[in-house]
Amino acid sequence: xxxxxxxxxxxxxxxxxxxxxxxxxxxxxxxxxxxxxxxxxxxxxxxxxxxxxxxxxxxxxxxxxxxxxxxxxxxxxxxxxxxxxxxxxxxxxxxxxxxxxxxxxxxxxxxxxxxxxxxxxxxxxxxxxxxxxxxxxxxxxxxxxxxxxxxxxxxxxxxxxxxxxxxxxxxxxxxxxxxxxxxxxxxxxxxxxxxxxxxxxxxxxxxxxxxxxxxxxxxxxxxxxxxxxxxxxxxxxxxxxxxxxxxxxxxxxxxxxxxxxxxxxxxxxxxxxxxxxxxxxxxxxxxxxxxxxxxxxxxxxxxxxxxxxxxxxxxxxxxxxxxxxxxxxxxxxxxxxxxxxxxxxxxxxxxxxxxxxxxxxxxxxxxxxxxxxxxxxxxxxxxxxxxxxxxxxxxxxxxxxxxxxxxxxxxxxxxxxxxxxxxxxxxxxxxxxxxxxxxxxxxxxxxxxxxxxxxxxxxxxxxxxxxxxxxxxxxxxxxxxxx
Amino acid sequence: xxxxxxxxxxxxxxxxxxxxxxxxxxxxxxxxxxxxxxxxxxxxxxxxxxxxxxxxxxxxxxxxxxxxxxxxxxxxxxxxxxxxxxxxxxxxxxxxxxxxxxxxxxxxxxxxxxxxxxxxxxxxxxxxxxxxxxxxxxxxxxxxxxxxxxxxxxxxxxxxxxxxxxxxxxxxxxxxxxxxxxxxxxxxxxxxxxxxxxxxxxxxxxxxxxxxxxxxxxxxxxxxxxxxxxxxxxxxxxxxxxxxxxxxxxxxxxxxxxxxxxxxxxxxxxxxxxxxxxxxxxxxxxxxxxxxxxxxxxxxx
Numbered sequence: 038x039x040x041x042x043x044x045x046x047x048x049x050x051x052x053x054x055x056x057x058x059x060x061x062x063x064x065x066x067x068x069x070x071x072x073x074x075x076x077x078x079x080x081x082x083x084x085x086x087x088x089x090x091x092x093x094x095x096x097x098x099x100x101x102x103x104x105x106x107x108x109x110x111x112x113x114x115x116x117x118x119x120x121x122x123x124x125x126x127x128x129x130x131x132x133x134x135x136x137x138x139x140x141x142x143x144x145x146x147x148x149x150x151x152x153x154x155x156x157x158x159x160x161x162x163x164x165x166x167x168x169x170x171x172x173x174x175x176x177x178x179x180x181x182x183x184x185x186x187x188x189x190x191x192x193x194x195x196x197x198x199x200x201x202x203x204x205x206x207x208x209x210x211x212x213x214x215x216x217x218x219x220x221x222x223x224x225x226x227x228x229x230x231x232x233x234x235x236x237x238x239x240x241x242x243x244x245x246x247x248x249x250x251x252x253x254x255x256x257x258x259x260x261x262x263x264x265x266x267x268x269x270x271x272x273x274x275x276x277x278x279x280x281x282x283x284x285x286x287x288x289x290x291x292x293x294x295x296x297x298x299x300x301x302x303x304x305x306x307x308x309x310x311x312x313x314x315x316x317x318x319x320x321x322x323x324x325x326x327x328x329x330x331x332x333x334x335x336x337x338x339x340x341x342x343x344x345x346x347x348x349x350x351x352x353x354x355x356x357x358x359x360x361x362x363x364x365x366x367x368x369x370x371x372x373x374x375x376x377x378x379x380x381x382x383x384x385x386x387x388x389x390x391x392x393x394x395x396x397x398x399x400x401x402x403x404x405x406x407x408x409x410x411x412x413x414x415x416x417x418x419x420x421x422x423x424x425x426x427x428x429x430x431x432x433x434x435x436x437x438x439x440x441x442x443x444x445x446x447x448x449x450x451x452x453x454x455x456x457x458x459x460x461x462x463x464x465x466x467x468x469x470x471x472x473x474x475x476x477x478x479x480x481x482x483x484x485x486x487x488x489x490x491x492x493x494x495x496x497x498x499x500x501x502x503x504x505x506x507x508x509x510x511x512x513x514x515x516x517x518x519x520x
Numbered sequence: 521x522x523x524x525x526x527x528x529x530x531x532x533x534x535x536x537x538x539x540x541x542x543x544x545x546x547x548x549x550x551x552x553x554x555x556x557x558x559x560x561x562x563x564x565x566x567x568x569x570x571x572x573x574x575x576x577x578x579x580x581x582x583x584x585x586x587x588x589x590x591x592x593x594x595x596x597x598x599x600x601x602x603x604x605x606x607x608x609x610x611x612x613x614x615x616x617x618x619x620x621x622x623x624x625x626x627x628x629x630x631x632x633x634x635x636x637x638x639x640x641x642x643x644x645x646x647x648x649x650x651x652x653x654x655x656x657x658x659x660x661x662x663x664x665x666x667x668x669x670x671x672x673x674x675x676x677x678x679x680x681x682x683x684x685x686x687x688x689x690x691x692x693x694x695x696x697x698x699x700x701x702x703x704x705x706x707x708x709x710x711x712x713x714x715x716x717x718x719x720x721x722x723x724x725x726x727x728x729x730x731x732x733x734x735x736x737x738x739x740x741x742x743x744x745x746x747x748x749x750x751x752x753x754x755x756x757x758x759x760x761x762x763x764x765x766x767x768x769x770x771x772x773x774x775x776x777x778x779x780x781x782x783x784x785x786x787x788x789x790x791x792x793x794x795x796x797x798x799x800x801x802x803x804x805x806x807x808x809x810x811x812x813x814x815x816x817x818x819x820x821x
Contacts, residue, residue, distance in 0.1 A: 407773075496774035500760075
């Protein structure tokens with residue numbers, strides 16, 4: 038092994054360590070701008086950015102440009118699976134802010150996104166919308182939307198130069214629907230797309246300054262309507278055609294310029310938004326792929342949070358009890374104050390129970406887990422460590438009792454235990470997805486002896502197990518608390 | 521809520537109200553509450569050993585149990601109910617075949633056993649648990665170390681310190697097969713009703729019921745609640761432990777997945793409590809989170 042190789046490996050290890058603490062952007066080589074809505078094909082996730090550069094991931098957390106094929110597109114493609122085919126909508130730019138604005142929106146199909154498949158072949162492109170060199174629209178940044186109520190297909194397009202427009206497409210051919218008319222629905226936006234939920238059509242777009250690295254102010258915004266053709270109104274009653282919009286995501290520490298929203302529904306109550314950060318401070322200010330949970334609050338979408346590495350109480354949404362390892366309760370001595378009357382001595386701080394006070398009496402082998410009142414005892418404090426693999430938009434975590442390597446693990450009978458030492462076995466890796474109501478789902482990567490997808494569930498108030506996820510079942514939901 | 525704490529609260533409230541010039545009657549208004557009767561018959565119907573099988577109630581609660589008159593286990597505080605304490609005390613064999621899994625060897629209503637247990641402590645004295653040193657009993661047994669400071673509240677349920685060893689007595693206890701008139705089994709009323717009020721606190725209850733299944737029911741969870749701590753067994757296997765000082769809540773804890781086999785299944789429970797209310801409830805759940813209402817009956821043998 039030569040010195041160069043050793044240096045490369047060492048650098049890779051350093052990068053890996055340095056990234057393992059971040060849970061905001063994807064890891065690997067997730068460099069992209071204007072990502073298309075993420076698509077899954079034959080067990081891999083794909084997206085493309087401006088210029089057609091691909092990103093591919095086997096797990097949804099680690100991304101790279103390898104394994105995908107550049108597609109012949111201009112700016113900001115979008116992608117949607119319709120039936121057993123993938124429809125791509127993309128655009129040719131009209132020249133930017135100071136240039137011409139003769140943009141075009143085109144569509145094309147493929148049976149697969151895997152360039153190694155014999156079926157991989159894009160159909161001939163169809164021009165479905167355009168803007169003139171000088172009109173109040175620049176036909177770029179296509180966003181595809183299938184109305185779940187009607188099965189009608191729409192594409193939104195446009196940029197800061199004039200209107201955002203929506204026009205209906207034929208979901209079979211990808212061409213304009215017969216007799217379709219382009220409708221102005223917003224101004225002051227880029228990178229629009231539509232989504233539907235609970236009787237509302239949401240128009241997502243991007244405001245702010247693009248393409249200025251760490252100084253970009255790109256931010257994702259939203260308005261909503263009862264119709265896919267608008268009017269789209271923001272949370273204070275302004276029409277998006279008047280510039281109204283409510284922010285979904287702007288910057289977060291170390292990451293600026295969120296833009297180009299795409300929605301991915303994993304399961305009922307488990308939704309992700311894909312986008313790019315204009316600048317990822319931890320990646321030299323490059324533009325990187327971001328995937329975060331979508332939280333719905335009062336029927337408005339917000340960017341949620343992956344759980345940051347750290348020490349937490351893991352609280353059941355069912356009762357509010359805390360997850361603990363089932364060790365002997367050790368009473369604290371002293372610390373019992375008066376209920377009333379004169380205080381004759383200045384209060385002192387009651388020492389917290391420490392790990393070293395109790396760990397010596399814990400069993401050495403596996404220890405069960407259960408739920409009970411939180412008393413911030415050492416057997417109730419869990420440290421989450423993000424790992425360098427994961428699922429769509431979230432890393433796997435090891436979950437250990439803080440200060441130890443005792444790890445939460447799934448068992449072959451679909452129950453739970455803690456093992457004395459974390460080994461990295463699949464049953465010790467946990468994906469933690471924030472749900473659309475803000476609570477979290479906790480799932481093991483694998484359960485020995487079964488392929489069943491299960492999650493951590495409360496059974497009764499005081500016990501835990503593994504069971505099928507049901508968003509409408511409070512037993513499947515958890516909170517991570519820090520005080 | 522602990523009885524002593526209730527008394528303290530009552531004194532405090534009364535003091536405040538008197539101070540405010542309120543006129544409080546010390547006698548409850550008999551018209552205010554329809555039924556203040558806490559006699560045994562209000563809670564239980566005694567049944568014969570060969571009583572016809574019953575089904576769970578409409579919410580799945582099992583109301584038929586055969587319960588042994590309670591064993592004295594004086595505890596002045598419920599804070600001693602740690603895992604190790606209840607494992608030691610609720611699996612302690614007081615008489616032969618106490619934990620038999622043989623359905624045919626189960627005691628029948630009216631049968632008695634003679635056991636040796638601790639004598640009840642006089643009221644007003646601190647009743648000590650026997651939890652491991654430093655783990656269960658508050659403040660150590662009668663030792664000054666960590667004793668409440670002057671003016672500080674004692675732990676709930678603590679009376680004055682006692683230093684003597686427990687007195688052991690012979691006690692004759694009888695099994696009673698009952699159908700509860702409530703979804704839960706009011707153990708405190710079982711105790712007071714059968715002892716003219718002499719047994720009330722500081723007790724261990726042992727009970728069992730027989731679940732008769734038409735066919736195997738796999739992936740069942742036993743859901744239990746108890747005041748205070750309890751251990752539950754199905755066909756001899758310990759399936760649920762509810763440690764610590766608890767109030768009874770339906771489905772407070774659930775077992776791992778178990779199988780109720782075709783035929784007879786023995787469910788056994790032991791509940792311990794110091795001062796305060798004592799009761800328990802139990803039902804079965806399917807894996808999908810619904811209660812099991814059919815395909816089994818309940819008997820006492």
